[in-house]
Amino acid sequence: LSAAHWVVGGLCAMAGAGSWFRATLDVTPALPGDVARGGAGDAARPVESVAAVVVSVRVMPWVLRLRSSFGTSHSSTSVRTNAIIQVDVNGVHGLGEAGLPPKKHRVYEADFEDCEAFLLSFAARVASADLSGTRVKLASHSTSAASCSSDSDSAASEGASECKDPPANPFDETPPEYFAVLREAQDSISVVSRLLLSCLDTCERGRAGEASSRAARSGFETALLDCWCHHRGLPLYAAIGLPGGCAEGDQPRVSFYTAALNEDIEKIVQSALFGWTYTPHLKVKLDGDVARGIDILRALVSARGLSTPGRECETADGLWSIDANSAWTPRISMEYARVLRDFPFGADASARLFMIEQPFPADLLDRPSLADSSRIVDFDDVYSVAAWVAVKEAFEAVGVLVYADESVRHSADVDELARAGIVHGVNVKMEKAGGFRGALQTLDAAKRCHLKCWLGCMVGSSLNSNATAHLVALAEHADLDGALLVDPECEPVSGGFTWGKGTGAILLPAGIEGLGLVPKPALTLAHSAIVSEVP
Numbered sequence: 328l329s330a331a332h333w334v335v336g337g338l339c340a341m342a343g344a345g346s347w348f349r350a351t352l353d354v355t356p357a358l359p360g361d362v363a364r365g366g367a368g369d370a371a372r373p374v375e376s377v378a379a380v381v382v383s384v385r386v387m388p389w390v391l392r393l394r395s396s397f398g399t400s401h402s403s404t405s406v407r408t409n410a411i412i413q414v415d416v417n418g419v420h421g422l423g424e425a426g427l428p429p430k431k432h433r434v435y436e437a438d439f440e441d442c443e444a445f446l447l448s449f450a451a452r453v454a455s456a457d458l459s460g461t462r463v464k465l466a467s468h469s470t471s472a473a474s475c476s477s478d479s480d481s482a483a484s485e486g487a488s489e490c491k492d493p494p495a496n497p498f499d500e501t502p503p504e505y506f507a508v509l510r511e512a513q514d515s516i517s518v519v520s521r522l523l524l525s526c527l528d529t530c531e532r533g534r535a536g537e538a539s540s541r542a543a544r545s546g547f548e549t550a551l552l553d554c555w556c557h558h559r560g561l562p563l564y565a566a567i568g569l570p571g572g573c574a575e576g577d578q579p580r581v582s583f584y585t586a587a588l589n590e591d592i593e594k595i596v597q598s599a600l601f602g603w604t605y606t607p608h609l610k611v612k613l614d615g616d617v618a619r620g621i622d623i624l625r626a627l628v629s630a631r632g633l634s635t636p637g638r639e640c641e642t643a644d645g646l647w648s649i650d651a652n653s654a655w656t657p658r659i660s661m662e663y664a665r666v667l668r669d670f671p672f673g674a675d676a677s678a679r680l681f682m683i684e685q686p687f688p689a690d691l692l693d694r695p696s697l698a699d700s701s702r703i704v705d706f707d708d709v710y711s712v713a714a715w716v717a718v719k720e721a722f723e724a725v726g727v728l729v730y731a732d733e734s735v736r737h738s739a740d741v742d743e744l745a746r747a748g749i750v751h752g753v754n755v756k757m758e759k760a761g762g763f764r765g766a767l768q769t770l771d772a773a774k775r776c777h778l779k780c781w782l783g784c785m786v787g788s789s790l791n792s793n794a795t796a797h798l799v800a801l802a803e804h805a806d807l808d809g810a811l812l813v814d815p816e817c818e819p820v821s822g823g824f825t826w827g828k829g830t831g832a833i834l835l836p837a838g839i840e841g842l843g844l845v846p847k848p849a850l851t852l853a854h855s856a857i858v859s860e861v862p
Contacts, residue, residue: 737760
């Protein structure tokens, strides 16, 4: 590959429109063409290799108004600003979204500025990569729309960075059963796609493993894979090597809806009533105030029998889960275990408490200096690992599982949690894992450690939750309700999965390409405005 033309910059003509870069790469494919090998019964189209591949990558802020205030034990928001990433390869586009909650140390460490910084780091890595002896050069890190460009003769352009390392195989650490087609295909689009994935991993921000980079990398990777799938005519789940929704013969995976914390219990109830029109399964955010937590649960159980205008949920009862967001102590957890043991969640046995999520501190296992004291059962010490083992056993005794969320970022965390013996399962999210490949590694680690798997998503548009839905076959349960929390007028896309009536099942449509989403006019206009400014 060689660079015929390279531009990197940010758009100044539109306030808050984000940043972009464009590269035109001359490609000599290993084969004259390649035919995609479909998966899970999905047809695939032949892909012809071409001499030049034009790549454009953009990141832009996307403001989401929420249906109601979304509160947890550490924050409350009514508006979110996520990052939408668009990748165009030879005129075919792909989309991704990075969910960006309010920052919290060790847990949520990225905002939109971090996503823009990742874009520049990614662009610099592509520009300086050693590609079979031919260098692609970046002439400038300018952030104006009038940034400079260079051709392949400008190898010594001022500002170009040097990197002697060739791009690594982007699938070296991904379980071998996934992405079989993309690993091997030799058409020019696939070659360039692998290059771009590698550069996500090996750019300065990606290689450093910074927590602030993982959310951005997730959005960029989703857009790249979505784009490649559109070229191939494949749904993303088939490109991964998964069935659409669940393994053959299995029951469809179901999703919970999240009722967030609010000072007004009636607003929590109204949120739950809305969620119950899509799924009978409810996740409730509760902090360390046990008495108020029980009041919230009583109000929700009382309201469960009420009809909701619109799309009623046919199932009278469903599973419940409680998300503590690291707000409980071992003593508070034991008190919840006591009062919830015989709590009436519904009229029949199907209505029961299924799971407690993240009662312990996110950094519980990050404190080696406390290793000795952590073996002491002290219910007032949030860093007593032995006390959290006792909490797990107390909930297990009444048929309730304990899952980790904020403590799970990548596969190494899963190993640590399994060794500590404090959970039954883990909640895997794309932004924490750094994208599809990181999520697959984390899910694979959970399987090896005999832990159950839950798939979650951030508050975001359908673009965000639909990406995770393509992994749903690998989890027992999920909460892919992020788009239900958002004002539908803020949606940038249409299409995607549907909710099984009365069941909460996640149903991916057949015959889709990539994520199966179509940009709405607002996103198309934003995209066109940026394109018009790119030289």
